[in-house]
Amino acid sequence: MHLRREFENPGPALKTVASRLSRGAYKRCERPSEPSVADSRGRVVRAVGKTQTFLSAAEVDELVALYEQGMTLAQLGERFGVYHRTVAAHLVRRSVPMRVRGLAEEHSSEAVRLYEGGMTLMEVGLHFGVSQGAVKRAVAAAGATIRPRGRRPLVTA
Structure with missing residues (x-):
């Protein structure tokens, strides 16, 4: 693909990209269809140095039950291997009323x-x-x- 023909008045950045593309500096690669990391709970996606764990519906049910029994977001996050804000997001999606923070x-x-x-x-x-x-x-x-x-x-x- 010759980008120079597509644009009448290319700027310096576009000229650089076109030149590199014509020399083969950019390689096209396909993403693997399967995630590269998996654990006992299922698929795990690794991107930009962070690992993302997907909880099953049964795990989210257990998470909700434990929260309703009194566990904190931090404790649940540690137990399920997810960030405490992810725990809160699961609870919000399930319409679980959040406990009031601060002094009772x-x-x-x-x-x-x-x-x-x-x-x-x-x-x-x-x-x-x-x-x-x-x-x-x-x-x-x-x-x-x-x-x-x-x-x-x-x-x-």
């Missing part, structure tokens, strides 16, 4: 009490197993004043 409502009053008692946002977060941002949102929503960073209240004895 029943812990909000306790978190406010601990924070106003002198603990930092980080310490309260570690106590409940959530991030300091989640604690900050819950404490602010409860109407408590957020101290400047690194400041603890003065404790008088």
